Amino acid sequence: MTVSDYGRLDMHDRIEEMGMNIVRRLHPDEPGKHSRLWIKEEIEDILVNDLGTEATRSIKIVDVSLDIATTMKGFRKMKGLRFLDVYSTEDDVYGEDFTLETDQIDQYLPNTLRYLRWHGYPFQCLPKTFQANMLVYLQMDYSNISQLWGGGERKVLNKLRFLNLSSSDLITFDLGMTPKLKSLNLEYCMVSNLDLGKTPSLEDLDLSCCSDLVELHMPVECSKLKHLSLSFSMVSSFNLVLTPNLETLDLDHCENFVELHMPFECPKLKSLRLRNSKVSNLNLGLTPNLETLNLADCKNVVEFHMPYECPKLKFLNLSGLELSNFNLGLTPNISKLDLSGCNNLVELHMLVGFPHLKHLNLSGSKVSNLNLGLTPQLEELILEKCFFLQEILAPIGCLKNLFHLKLSGCNSFAEFLFDKWYHYRGILKLKLIVESTYICPLHPNNNLPKFHVKCEYDEPLPLSSGNVEKLISSGLCACTFLESFSATICGLQHLGELTLTGSIPEAPKDLWQLEGLEKLTLCMKEIKHLPDNICMLKHLKYLNLKSLLLEQLPKDLCRLESLEVLDLTECISLQDIPNSICSMKCLKSLNLSFCIRVKNLPGELGRLECLKKLNIEGSGIGRLPNSIFQLKDLCIIWSRLRLLSNGFTCLHEISRYTALSYVHQQRYDPIEVLSGNRC
Secondary structure (H helix, E strand, O other): EEEEOOOEEOHHHHHHHHHHHHHHHHOOOOOOOOEEEHHHHHHHHHHOOOOOOOOOOOEEEEOOOOOHHHHHHHHOOOOOOOOOEEEEEOOOOOOOOEEEEOOOOOOOOOOOOEEEEEOOOEOOOOOOOOOOOOOEEEEEOOOOOOOOHHHOOOOOOOOOEEOOOOOOOOOOOOOHHHHOEEEOOOOOOOOEEEEEEHOOOOOOEEEOOOOOOEEEEOOOOOOOOOOEEEEOOOOOOEEEEHHOOOEEEEEEOOOOOOOOEEEOOOOOOEEEEOOOOOOOOOEEEEOOOOOOOOOOOOOOOOEEEEEEOOOOOEEEEOOOOOOOEEEEOOOOOOOEEEEEOOOOEEEEEOOOOOOOOEEEEEOOOOOEEEEHHHHOOOOEEEOOOOOOOOOEOOOOOOOOOEEEOOOOOOOOOOEEEOOOOOOOOOOOOOOEEEOOOOOOOOOOOOOOOOOEEEEOOOOEEEEOOHHHHOOEEEEEOOOOOOOOOOOOHHHOOOEEEEEEEEEOOOOOOOOHOOOOOEEEEEOOOOOOOOOOOHHHOOOOEEEEEOOOOOOOOOHHHHOOOOOOEOOOOOOOOOOOOOOHHOOOOHHHHEEOOOOOOOOOOOOOHOOOOOEEEEOOOOOOOOOOOOOHHHHHEEEEEEEOOOOOOOOOOOOOOOOOOOHEEEEEOOOHHHHHHHHHOOO
């Protein structure tokens, strides 16, 4: 048995099955005598026929289609019920805008209940007869509850520790009724104010999205409060002095929030979120355990003081702040830094190593140079619209984990330098995203960064694509002027996707070395033949060939054993399809549209058991092989209509081709077919 990070208790399926067998073995044919009930049909039978007994301790009701009166009546004989969980997957289980007054139905809940969860509880309050003396956990989310007790009655629940009334109709709540409460969730309630002075044991308080909440009344001190969420509320200020043990404070999108009072020391604070608030001054003082700080879109911040040492800080978001320079100080554990939209940021001071930094976003800033030698684990680097960026210094080997690099709009970017003292091992998973349509990383006139290995005595040497050992995706389709392609690309054994477009006279002969390639697109007008060894790409799933001069395919095409999609659109010089294609067990889609010289399909095409889509629109094919009738649920796209010599008619946009064999046996008048009938 395990407990997850979110407090969920899990067990192995066999342990659960064993528990179920233990419950059922004493009275296998009398579910009314079982201590636990969870089977829908048995629960409905017991409630409808009033077969409940004191033996029942626990019931979990999921989407039981019984009226509320029957359900309530069925609980009356369950005098020992401790656990009741009612949940319906239907939003309108009780009808639209359904609300029941307490005197409409005879309500009843056993006083022995310790755990009560009723999603969508239809009543406005709890039953009058329900004492709730034993209740420890109460959850009635998405319910019609407006108050716990009706008629002005006030019952003190001394054992209640956990209360969740989120998304209910609650308007006001007296915490004096729950003096020992530890956790309170009133998310999305219409509560306008709350007095915490009567709950000294409260540890978790969620008031997020309480759009009417204007004020939170605090006693002299809430010494046990650890987690507080006021996001999307109308609260304007908060005093951290009153919560010395607070660990997380969420004030995101509190648009009226203007002031946060912080003591000089906040030793327990781990997370502070003020996104899109109106705070103008913030001094974090001493916050040695701070892990998350989010000040994104705090446009009014004029003064911001962050301690030089934040040894546990992991996530820092200052996007949109009016910062001119920023010093990361001593934050050795930082993992994500977002300074996007800091339009006045000129300099980022990184004086020590940041061995855990994986995500860095400086988009829209005015940073002119960047030293990545201190970020050896960087995986994502976003520099979009850094118009003033001119140089990035990256010691060789420091970008081995980089997989996402975005440089769109870096018009002044001149060099990407790799220092000389390290043995270059390559970028692990680089996916270069450049949104300008005229840019290609291999084009001689591109304005992308010039990759260099800087040697001590020699001139800088261009970094060939073959050095990038574990590139995962290379999209080179933007440049239509690419005339040659370095064969060293074939050393990228972990390359997953490759697109080549342009006037390349021939495909790289060593493509077979790309062992991990799954998707290959070759849009090269002048290629007439493909190297036979391309069939050695055992992991290739998608192959797209677009060439006006391509005359034939490799005869051993069937060796592409993982291929699922073969797209040969507009290969107008292609004359036939090799018979070996019929042995491709994984092929799902074959596109021969506008292959005007292809006249026939292989006779054994019906062996392609996985084939679901065949596109022969605009091709020269005038006859389908008989074996194709063996395929079920095949979609054939064929827009050119002809009448063949044997009376078999090509069909117009056939979908779900299960009736193909029937069509083959009939003769149709050409005029009927040309009218555009759909078979």
